[in-house]
Amino acid sequence: xxxxxxxxxxxxxxxxxxxxxxxxxxxxxxxxxxxxxxxxxxxxxxxxxxxxxxxxxxxxxxxxxxxxxxxxxxxxxxxxxxxxxxxxxxxxxxxxxxxxxxxxxxxxxxxxxx
Amino acid sequence: xxxxxxxxxxxxxxxxxxxxxxxxxxxxxxxxxxxxxxxxxxxxxxxxxxxxxxxxxxxxxxxxxxxxxxxxxxxxxxxxxxxxxxxxxxxxxxxxxxxxxxxxxxxxxxxx
Numbered sequence: 555x556x557x558x559x560x561x562x563x564x565x566x567x568x569x570x571x572x573x574x575x576x577x578x579x580x581x582x583x584x585x586x587x588x589x590x591x592x593x594x595x596x597x598x599x600x601x602x603x604x605x606x607x608x609x610x611x612x613x614x615x616x617x618x619x620x621x622x623x624x625x626x627x628x629x630x631x632x633x634x635x636x637x638x639x640x641x642x643x644x645x646x647x648x649x650x651x652x653x654x655x656x657x658x659x660x661x662x663x664x665x666x667x668x
Numbered sequence: 669x670x671x672x673x674x675x676x677x678x679x680x681x682x683x684x685x686x687x688x689x690x691x692x693x694x695x696x697x698x699x700x701x702x703x704x705x706x707x708x709x710x711x712x713x714x715x716x717x718x719x720x721x722x723x724x725x726x727x728x729x730x731x732x733x734x735x736x737x738x739x740x741x742x743x744x745x746x747x748x749x750x751x752x753x754x755x756x757x758x759x760x761x762x763x764x765x766x767x768x769x770x771x772x773x774x775x776x777x778x779x780x
Binding site for chain 2: 585587589594595596597598599602604612644646648650654655656657658659660661662
């Protein structure tokens with residue numbers, strides 16, 4: 555079974571802090587994703603990586619950056635956390651065979667910025 | 669820009685009843701995915717629909733895809749409490765970037 559592990563289930567940080575959210579997958583997947591999930595808004599893509607050191611902005615990248623130094627690990631960085639970044643953050647990975655693009659999700663990190 | 673609309677967003681139903689969740693999307697795509705999320709947990713893949721007319725069934729859930737109408741349905745037959753969850757559809761944006769656009773989700777509550 556595919557396993558996507560997010561390092562923290564709950565985080566509480568202060569405004570202005572630098573925050574790191576870590577995600578590790580154990581299936582040698584090329585693609586990794588960071589989403590945020592907010593009530594009434596569904597899942598929105600923050601950043602996407604399709605290979606080591608390769609990244610692409612998603613739909614809402616402002617205030618975030620990412621790092622992928624190793625294939626199995628994808629980090630989301632909040633350079634200076636703000637209260638409007640309080641949310642549930644979900645990491646996913648995929649390695650699509652032709653035509654099939656199932657994304658496998660981690661358990662999520664609930665971040666509160668005070 | 670691809671838009672994905674689900675309705676209803678909230679669905680409260682009695683055990684034993686049937687109902688359908690609808691997923692409309694705005695641009696051409698022939699790949700659609702359904703996910704389930706239990707409270708406090710992550711998303712789990714339910715169905716993968718890869719062509720026009722595709723139908724998949726598992727237990728009391730059946731999903732179908734009409735690419736010409738840009739519509740997918742998730743039909744629930746004889747609902748049971750264990751089906752209570754949030755259901756998301758997601759549409760492949762196409763090309764080689766493997767991105768999905770998710771609907772806002774349908775919160776299903778099945779009451780005894």
